[in-house]
Amino acid sequence: MLVAPSLLSADFLNLGKEVETICATTCDYLHIDVMDGHFVPNLTIGPLVVEKIAKIATKPLDIHLMTRNSEFFVKLFAPLKPAFLSVHIEEVCHLDRLIEEIKSQGIKAGVVLNPHTSLENLRYILPKIDLVLLMSVNPGFGGQKFIPYTLQKLRDLRILRDELNPQCLIEIDGGISAQNIVLLKENGADMVVAGSYIFGAKDYYEAVESLRI
Numbered sequence: 001m002l003v004a005p006s007l008l009s010a011d012f013l014n015l016g017k018e019v020e021t022i023c024a025t026t027c028d029y030l031h032i033d034v035m036d037g038h039f040v041p042n043l044t045i046g047p048l049v050v051e052k053i054a055k056i057a058t059k060p061l062d063i064h065l066m067t068r069n070s071e072f073f074v075k076l077f078a079p080l081k082p083a084f085l086s087v088h089i090e091e092v093c094h095l096d097r098l099i100e101e102i103k104s105q106g107i108k109a110g111v112v113l114n115p116h117t118s119l120e121n122l123r124y125i126l127p128k129i130d131l132v133l134l135m136s137v138n139p140g141f142g143g144q145k146f147i148p149y150t151l152q153k154l155r156d157l158r159i160l161r162d163e164l165n166p167q168c169l170i171e172i173d174g175g176i177s178a179q180n181i182v183l184l185k186e187n188g189a190d191m192v193v194a195g196s197y198i199f200g201a202k203d204y205y206e207a208v209e210s211l212r213i
């Protein structure tokens with residue numbers, strides 16, 4: 001299982017230290033949540049701060065855009081050269097074009113689905129993308145409870161992914177801890193995002209390790 005700690009739950013007054021500490025664990029990516037106060041009812045950080053994080057991070061960035069006007073935000077964040085840049089399917093009208101734009105810059109392209117969003121619209125774009133990010137909470141905040149019905153969605157997505165693009169990773173985000181990691185693995189997740197579970201732990205290293213099953 002690949003593990004991407006979400007910096008949303010880090011101590012922002014000591015962000016540099018937090019980035020160093022989390023990068024010293026066995027995590028695979030740093031998950032960065034970009035919120036615009038429109039697509040979701042919260043605001044986080046912009047490219048100025050993410051650029052500083054990228055400078056000291058020794059793990060590649062996994063940027064999750066929770067924004068209206070994703071085309072604009074892709075232009076802001078692509079120059080930071082994250083490993084993955086993901087946009088919400090509910091928000092983008094010309095998704096094929098935007099995926100092409102992300103990939104043309106050598107960045108892996110991801111598509112994110114809110115918990116209730118049907119997998120149906122993924123069918124034609126799936127062969128072209130590198131990652132599907134399934135939200136297992138309503139986006140906007142850390143520390144929420146895992147929504148149980150997203151487990152069935154994960155199973156359905158795995159079947160679709162195996163049929164259409166076996167290379168594409170399935171990532172799941174929200175309410176993830178050592179308590180549900182085995183279930184997520186069994187049901188098809190390749191990569192998990194965890195914020196409050198990891199940054200709420202005394203020992204980040206141990207917390208990351210407990211998810212790497």
Ligand code: DX5
Binds near residue numbers: 031137142143176
């Ligand atoms: C929520 C974000 C998540 C968040 C997860 O909108 O996309 O990445 O940080 O937090 P936890 O792991 O606490 O549910």
Ligand code: ZN
Binds near residue numbers: 031064173
């Ligand atoms: Zn996220």
